[in-house]
Amino acid sequence: MRRDRRPYFIRRIIDGWTRFQVQHFIVPAFDAVGPGLDITSPRNLEIWGGGIRAGSHLHLHAAEGNLVRLATWRTGDREGRITIGDYVLISPGTHIVASDEITIGSNTMIASGCYISDSDWHDTYDRTAELDKHRPIRIGENVWLGVRAIIGKGVTIGDNSIIGAGAVVTRDIPANCIAAGNPARVVRELDPARDFRKREVLFADNNLERDMDRLMRYMLRENTLFGWLRSVFSPSRMD
Template sequence: MIKDKRPYYIKQAWYRFQNFYVRRYLVPQLSALGPHPYIIKPWYIELFGSPISIGSHATLFGCPDKRTRLTVWSDKKNIDGIRIGDHVLISPGVRISAANSICIADSCMLASHSYITDSDWHGIYDRSLPPDTQSRVVLEENVWIGDSAIVCKGVTIGKNTIIGAGAVVTCDIPANAVAAGNPARVIRKLDPDRKIITRKDRYGDTEKMTKILETAEKDCLEGNTLFGWIRSLIAPTRNY
């Protein structure tokens, strides 16, 4: 991994700028955003429609070639829209498209390019308009959606279940299982005697984790100078 040449105070200023961007441009588009979000490159995260709510300690990543998009498109009132729980991880390139209700419970993890939708968006015979039927998607606590997997309308995925990379989920998947394929099918069950450590378990103590991360960053960036950082940008070498 390439060493970060930024001085510690520059990196902290970068975090403050990202937090300002979140408050200025993303928060007004959300119905709710819980405390302690960790949002990287928020200018590559696109929000359309409402309601969209995100719980506490959420981690979202944006990327220029993998924009993250959360979309609610409906002319109906009083819909759930997109509801995201606490300690959820949303990777670059994730798309979530709701016409009625997509509920993602605590500690879920969505890998890059995964797609979740609660609608077909066009009728089979009348393709000029979205279908009039309402559906929903539910991801129960601690679900892990693999890279490029697709979760289709009307699906509930049970607690702790893993959806393999590239899978297409068209029907309910039970809890504590691993599912893969197109259409996705259960290929194994998780060991009920083994404890599963969730993101909430690992990162729930905000004060403790903040201290650990701050100490690690100070150690990693120790000795970096403003001149050295600028030089690494203008004329990078093995040492810069």
């Protein structure tokens, strides 16, 4: 499709159904989750296991063919935990899997296809058991993980740092820097004296939802029910 042909009222009905799914099927899967939870394509989101907690305004953007997975694993008396701060963005195809503990700081942005796991899941020599191949992951505040970044067990990433696309992080990354490569290494330092404009500013006046609704109404203003049905059942090159 070249554009969204749905009329505004159809889009509102679909959004209402999505909110119903989130409140009745997704929210109960968390141990705790703050207000403002925003999920795109709930059917492509998988939440598995206990110990998953999130703050306010978590944005989980899944997509068809790009499952977002938040999962914890229980091993004996130990159950994995995932703790997500406020205003965090998680993009399509990202998997976050905890055997021990994964902490993600507020205002962090995680691009598409990232993989974060605090365990190797199998021992080097005993392929039937995890043994001690697990250590907590700590991702600081206002961190940005690029597309398909991989964060391995025991890693700490400092506040404000950026991890480049496709990087494989196997050791700690300090605050206020850019790291890239496999294994990831610091390639540039950021100026901590400069102000960072964080995602939280989008929600400062509580008007984001209103502004997005106005934008949607404007973009769909010329769409009609007939035109949308025609595009569904008999699409043309203009659709």
